[in-house]
Amino acid sequence: MPDLIEATGLSKSYGDTKALDGVSFKVAEGRIVGLIGPNGAGKTTALKAVLGLTRFQGTLTVIGRDPYRQRHELMQDVCFIADVAVLPRWIRVQQVIDFIGATHPRFRREVCERFLARTDIKRTSRIKELSKGMVTQLNLALVIAIDAKLLVLDEPTLGLDILMRKQFYETLLNDYYDGERTILVTTHQVEEVEHILTDLMFINHGRIVLDASMEDVSNRYVQLAVRPDRAAAAQALGPISVRQGLGRVHMLFADRRREELDSFGDTGVPSVADLFVALMQGGQS
Amino acid sequence: MNRFAWLVRRELWEHRAIWMAPAIVIAILLLGAVTGNLFIGDITVDAHTAGAETGHTLSKEDVEKLKKEADDWTVGASDEERQAIVDKLEKLEGRRVVGPAEALGLVPKAKQLKIVGLFYAAVAMLVVFVMGTIAFFYSLDALYSDRRDRSVLFWKSLPLSDAETVLAKFFTAAVGIPVVAAVAALLAQLIAAAGASAKVAIIGGDPSVLWNPAVLATALGSVGLMAAVSVLWYAPLVAYLLLVSAWSPRSPFLWASLPPVAVVMLERIAFGTAYVQAFLVHRFLGPFKAMVNDTSATPGVVVRQHSGELDITTTAADLGGRILDFVISPSMLVGLLGAAALIALAIWGRRYREENT
Numbered sequence: 272m273p274d275l276i277e278a279t280g281l282s283k284s285y286g287d288t289k290a291l292d293g294v295s296f297k298v299a300e301g302r303i304v305g306l307i308g309p310n311g312a313g314k315t316t317a318l319k320a321v322l323g324l325t326r327f328q329g330t331l332t333v334i335g336r337d338p339y340r341q342r343h344e345l346m347q348d349v350c351f352i353a354d355v356a357v358l359p360r361w362i363r364v365q366q367v368i369d370f371i372g373a374t375h376p377r378f379r380r381e382v383c384e385r386f387l388a389r390t391d392i393k394r395t396s397r398i399k400e401l402s403k404g405m406v407t408q409l410n411l412a413l414v415i416a417i418d419a420k421l422l423v424l425d426e427p428t429l430g431l432d433i434l435m436r437k438q439f440y441e442t443l444l445n446d447y448y449d450g451e452r453t454i455l456v457t458t459h460q461v462e463e464v465e466h467i468l469t470d471l472m473f474i475n476h477g478r479i480v481l482d483a484s485m486e487d488v489s490n491r492y493v494q495l496a497v498r499p500d501r502a503a504a505a506q507a508l509g510p511i512s513v514r515q516g517l518g519r520v521h522m523l524f525a526d527r528r529r530e531e532l533d534s535f536g537d538t539g540v541p542s543v544a545d546l547f548v549a550l551m552q553g554g555q556s
Numbered sequence: 557m558n559r560f561a562w563l564v565r566r567e568l569w570e571h572r573a574i575w576m577a578p579a580i581v582i583a584i585l586l587l588g589a590v591t592g593n594l595f596i597g598d599i600t601v602d603a604h605t606a607g608a609e610t611g612h613t614l615s616k617e618d619v620e621k622l623k624k625e626a627d628d629w630t631v632g633a634s635d636e637e638r639q640a641i642v643d644k645l646e647k648l649e650g651r652r653v654v655g656p657a658e659a660l661g662l663v664p665k666a667k668q669l670k671i672v673g674l675f676y677a678a679v680a681m682l683v684v685f686v687m688g689t690i691a692f693f694y695s696l697d698a699l700y701s702d703r704r705d706r707s708v709l710f711w712k713s714l715p716l717s718d719a720e721t722v723l724a725k726f727f728t729a730a731v732g733i734p735v736v737a738a739v740a741a742l743l744a745q746l747i748a749a750a751g752a753s754a755k756v757a758i759i760g761g762d763p764s765v766l767w768n769p770a771v772l773a774t775a776l777g778s779v780g781l782m783a784a785v786s787v788l789w790y791a792p793l794v795a796y797l798l799l800v801s802a803w804s805p806r807s808p809f810l811w812a813s814l815p816p817v818a819v820v821m822l823e824r825i826a827f828g829t830a831y832v833q834a835f836l837v838h839r840f841l842g843p844f845k846a847m848v849n850d851t852s853a854t855p856g857v858v859v860r861q862h863s864g865e866l867d868i869t870t871t872a873a874d875l876g877g878r879i880l881d882f883v884i885s886p887s888m889l890v891g892l893l894g895a896a897a898l899i900a901l902a903i904w905g906r907r908y909r910e911e912n913t
Binding site for chain 1: 557559562563566569570702705706707709710711712713714715716717718720907908
């Protein structure tokens, strides 16, 4: 699959703060990439650069275009959802559909209508009259109706309850993702996206800390739950993180074969959240 | 409908005041017309001050007053024509005025026409004032409000260029609003005239003065002309406001108004002059001053004969000439060049500014 996004030496400073510090990465077509990082790590800046909303140093190509110079052409192939707050509050549901229908060449109105028919959203309502859940549904209806190559999600489920969050990602997978489209998502709620991701990218202090496919992650990292009496022996193998659990010590190893560790206790694939915590702490020490 | 038309339509969705405000003005005028509260009051007031009240016997002073009035309102008439009026008025002494219709009739025809012209102008100015205010605040808000509520992220996620967006907003303020204003002003004038005619007819007067073709044509024509001139003249002002709207971190109104006010005050303190102030007043009121800056105090109506029969070709040519002088003036052309530069900066601001919000 060709690369949809290609970033080399991406840098961006706000005053003295380096939001992005020479970041390089590639995103291939058909991948679902999670861009995970603590607050202020540079996630949103990276997304803004990809969307052509901010200037930067370095080179960046998105679907063969320079996003800052060719934003409006790029937006024919890119779709974007920030958290639910960005739909204009004054606009009516019917108006937003009509407007996108008239200005977006890839908007498939019937797809949007079909999705909306399953909801309680009234066409005459203004956005500000809709509940948060309804706004999310409307946003989804608009996004899945746009036949885009790249979908960028910036904290799309912020402020939603757990049912809505689940429904959001289910809809995305069932109604939108077809194996060819590419999705780039940032979120704090790692647990909710980890089962849908194909690739994982950790970012901290403006630098990429991890950039790997989920297969790589499960090959490379091993989670070990070891009984306290054998902890010292396991420790000798150099875990990247150690966490005290209930009657078990949880260790995370990188680049260790599972067979080496099996004798110490139960091994498994670490959760993205555990891996994230381990790598972030490692990065800080 | 093409994309640009949709962008403009979107502006009308968001800023409903652009069409609701004139609709409300017209509704109020309609209500006034239907309830009989619209009247060209000035004519009766003047008839009263001339002592021409109902049942009143005209004294020597009343007649002198009327004569003096007639004098004022027959600028351009020949000496013989003027004398004829004076003779006619002198015969009125000692006569009883029997009703409001006759009181009205005592006001010289030329003055009546002038007042009707003023009446039309006042109605149009009401609409112009409302729409001007709307255009001002619309332009200040156009590139700011979506940055404030972050919906700019939504608009920028659509395949629309920043230039298209800014130009659509410029078009809405600089062309759309004047067109709406002109249509609303024409409607308002006709409704007001109809209402006033009904009232005049009810008191037994002759409403035909309200529909004098020359006055009517001048009144309606000047609305159209003014709209066209406003599009050109106010383009730089709109562009300036859009520029402020695109760049200001908050409170675009203060960002737009404080710097010019500060410069005016500094100039006054430092040099004791008021060139900047004169420039600003010219920019704000230019076309209106050009229209009324004439020996005749009535916009667009030049009464040349005591009989009140206006020479429509003369008035139209006179008005057209003044407006044309105005249109081809250097300040108009410089203004248009300035507008282009300001719009370019606003487009740049729209593109660049977003990241800082």
